Amino acid sequence: MVNGKKNAFKAAGLFISLAFFSCKTIAQESAQSNAGQSEITISKDSKWSEKMALTLMKRHPESYMIDDSKAPKWDYVHGLVLYSFQELNKKNPDSRYTAYIKSYVDNFVQNDGTIKTYELEKYNIDMIVAGRLLFNIYAAAKEEKYLKAMQLLRKQLEEQPRTQSGGFWHKKIYPNQMWLDGLYMGEPFYAQYTAVFENGKSLNDIAKQFEQIQLHATNPKTGLLYHAWDESKKMPWADKETGNSPNYWSRALGWYAMALVDALDYFPKDHPKQKELVGYLNNVSAALAKYQDEKSGLWYQVTDKAGEKGNYLEASGSSMFAYAFAKGANKGYLPAKYKNLANKAFDGLTKQLIKTDADGGITLTQACQVAGLGGTPYRDGSYEYYINERKKDNDPKATGPFILAALELNR
16 A cells, blocks of 8 residues: 555656656747747848848747737738748748748648648638748648649639639629739739649630739729729629729739739740730839829828828838839839839838837838728728728738838849
8 A cells, every 4th residue: 555655656746747847848949949039130231121021030930920820820911921031032042931931831731731721612712822832842842742732722723613704703702703802812823833733724714814803893094903893793882883892992903913923924925815914014003103102102092092081101002012013124024114113112111111120120010901892890992991991010911012022122
């Protein structure tokens, strides 16, 4: 009996010491990880792209924490920001960037190619864009799971519900609707996938997505495109004759311009649709140039309503236009003057909307956090709706394009 008690005490002691050791190990690992992030130093002489990337890594030690996420989620904002890290790494190779990108992907992609938190059956086109991170990782690692994950996202596009005229619905819950946002969410991944794995067989279908939104959502007087188009014209926000939403939102136009310059990377010059897409880019760029604020070089939240009560110079749309103009000019799609307009916009971002923090990190202010149409609570697309949506500092829809613009402008 005495021996039994002794053994029980020994076992309990061993359990407590193991538990203590285990907790200590986890705590040490966590401390080491956080120490690694806190050791990031941000030089005042660094380029803007590097300053922003290092700021984000310092503020969000794990890449899934971008946008202040509390738990890992496969999402478009992470796809956008980490794609900008991928481009930064091409110009300025740094193993910290590649590790940060890969840690995000490896949180989700399982050995069988399924993607945690992703639900194909929702047919949400926003969920495609993070797939752009998989091409480089698959090329480097050659692990089948990354290819299978890309194939899964390609399957979504294959099955994505469409308007009668062939345009992708934005989501299953938004029937018959094409949003400008969706062009960026779907087409660059689709274009890269079909170029790499399908010998470009779907490039005509990709062009069709741009054709449909261009045909239906453009105002011929201004040359600007409305945020969304409802083919059924049944949504309360939709114009009963055109099906268009009532206003121009700069970020939506930014998604569209970025979608064009990124998808064009995969259209050979001799492809019959290449010139058409370059034409769309020139049309929307010329329209946007008219609404660039002369003094600041930036664009307003509601693009065409400068000076109206409550409207403000907005960071995400301005960053997106700076990127699209600069890349368009660098690639020869746009006249050289657009590089000057991009530099003017970038000056406005850095002089008016950037704050430098005590640790050398930077904060991009005046970014609209989110805006959409329909849903619950109902979003009516009115001027008042757009100007009253919340703003967020260093919102990822602004920081990702800011990095991309800085890279294209070599700033």
